[in-house]
Amino acid sequence: MRLPEGVEWALHCTWLLTLARDGDALPARRLAEFYGLPEAYLAKLLKALVRAGVLSATSGPRGGFRLARPPEAITVAQVVEAVEGQSPLFHCMEIRQRGPVPLTGAACRKPCGIAKVMHRAERAWRKELAATTVADLVETSGIGAVTRVSTWLATLPGAS
């Protein structure tokens, strides 16, 4: 099993938009160009981020995407959930209720031990993702990564 690659793209783009939040909005065309990604599919992901309230979109010339909230209020978990949907990694199929001797009734009110462990692990995973904000990502970015973005932003047509 593997997390969709789009999660990584969404995180990188959100990080980039944080660095550029004082300037104009960046269209999907530019973001895809910067990271060498397929434009149309990246637009699909950014759309999901807009629906989740992480980004805001502007149509028309000089339009594009920008952060909908300050980066301190955007966690990595929220970006992941925006792309992935909020479906849990583990969904118990209740196979204990199947077969010739099904276990049903009051015995199944509580999840089984396997589901408990999987859910506990998933909570630990999400907790770590929620503990880091996009602002934290920017702060811990290497100086090389930041200057790389600044240099590229300066080459854009609408650079101030």
Next chain:
Amino acid sequence: MRLPEGVEWALHCTWLLTLARDGDALPARRLAEFYGLPEAYLAKLLKALVRAGVLSATSGPRGGFRLARPPEAITVAQVVEAVEGQSPLFHCMEIRQRGPVPLTGAACRKPCGIAKVMHRAERAWRKELAATTVADLVETSGIGAVTRVSTWLATLPGAS
């Protein structure tokens, strides 16, 4: 994204084999019957558990699967990895090295902040899975689940 359903099946079967470890080996046919699962596909998963050293298989009449190690020495993480393969949930594609202004050289020796967060979260996930053994699952099982298995095992042809 969703974990494969086979992970759940493998965990339930390992748990069941722990309860039955004093008796005969259980063939995939019986396990699939008990949980109402497709026999051939379950056999494929059990095969993976054998390759991982979690189960041992015996061919021929009265053959089947049993635990290869005491249940205290089998963690949930090992069962998950046996089925899933040990590929990580998040694999950084290094998109920072792509595009018109690639970031290459010494700046990419260390993983980016996004990869760090994802890896940290994944370690937390695996740590929780490794903290629980199959023996723990049996101990915390409800009495209903245990009696259900005992009742069913008694109906088997080779029941002692």
Next chain:
DNA sequence: GAGTATTTACTCGGATACTCGCTGTCCGAGTAGGGCCGG
């Protein structure tokens, strides 16, 4: 009855199709900036 060779039925093991979600793509609706015209 005991031992042995044979038969038999049952098991795992690997190789082979099918299905759904992630990936990738397209065109249409909407918007805002720029250009043109008239006053």
Next chain:
DNA sequence: CCGGCCCTACTCGGACAGCGAGTATCCGAGTAAATACTC
């Protein structure tokens, strides 16, 4: 020169194909028990 109108080009938004991992399945190799036969 200034204001208003129109046009254009650019953006997002939703709907439509392609591929790979997961799902499902089959048949062959191997084994151990049960059987039949012989002594």
